[in-house]
Amino acid sequence: MGATKTIHFTAEQNTLATLSKAIGHPARVAIIEYLLKVNTCICSDIVEELPLAQPTISQHLKELKNAGLIKGNVEGNAICYCIEEAGIEKLKNYFADLANTLAIQKNQCC
């Protein structure tokens, strides 16, 4: 055993889990925040910015890309990464709905 039993859950549940998991690491939070800060999308000065080795950051970028939270365009010999709005939007909406439903129910428990 040891592998997540994705088959048993809905596509929506798996999608949200994948997105959340992708942000579930401080380095990846830092990458997203850096991309947001520099606005104009920057390649890997991120390596300069974070206390991690280049291969490690490359790996984190790959995970964020796979999850649909960032996208990358080749630009000369560099790669221009930036935030993929759709992914952030999904997370925003999910938690907004969740919080909203909770508020309506007035959390009448415990």
Place this chain on the structure above:
Amino acid sequence: MGATKTIHFTAEQNTLATLSKAIGHPARVAIIEYLLKVNTCICSDIVEELPLAQPTISQHLKELKNAGLIKGNVEGNAICYCIEEAGIEKLKNYFADLANTLAIQKNQCC
């Protein structure tokens, strides 16, 4: 190596990563959604609901509790679990702010 280098990141980044990581598993998404659905907070009929063994679910509940996404009250020999609004609220706000900043910047890249 292999352990996350939490020390190098801000408390906010680590907090968000912890919260996100906690939802980063479909079973835990399913648990949150079940707790939301039944409203009145239910103990572990969750075991009946999910295709996972009782110890596995107990473990997932523990992680959600540690992350601050659910809370549990002892009620006789059972435990009444329910959603911890504060945790959901943090996630909601974070992603709302993120999406908002993105919208303002018009995502002018790539």
Place this chain on the structure above:
DNA sequence: TAGTTATATTGCAATATTACAATAAACTTT
């Protein structure tokens, strides 16, 4: 073309996560 720059891949070690059977702990009911 040789050198430089930017990024990805590979291989590996350390650690964490996921899942479950078996068992324990704590309370309820009979």
Place this chain on the structure above:
DNA sequence: AAAGTTTATTGTAATATTGCAATATAACTA
């Protein structure tokens, strides 16, 4: 008290993640 119910813990196996050095790949520059 004995039996049942509910949840947590322990131990263990399988798998995944994190991180990096070394190396590869690709494009640009001189």
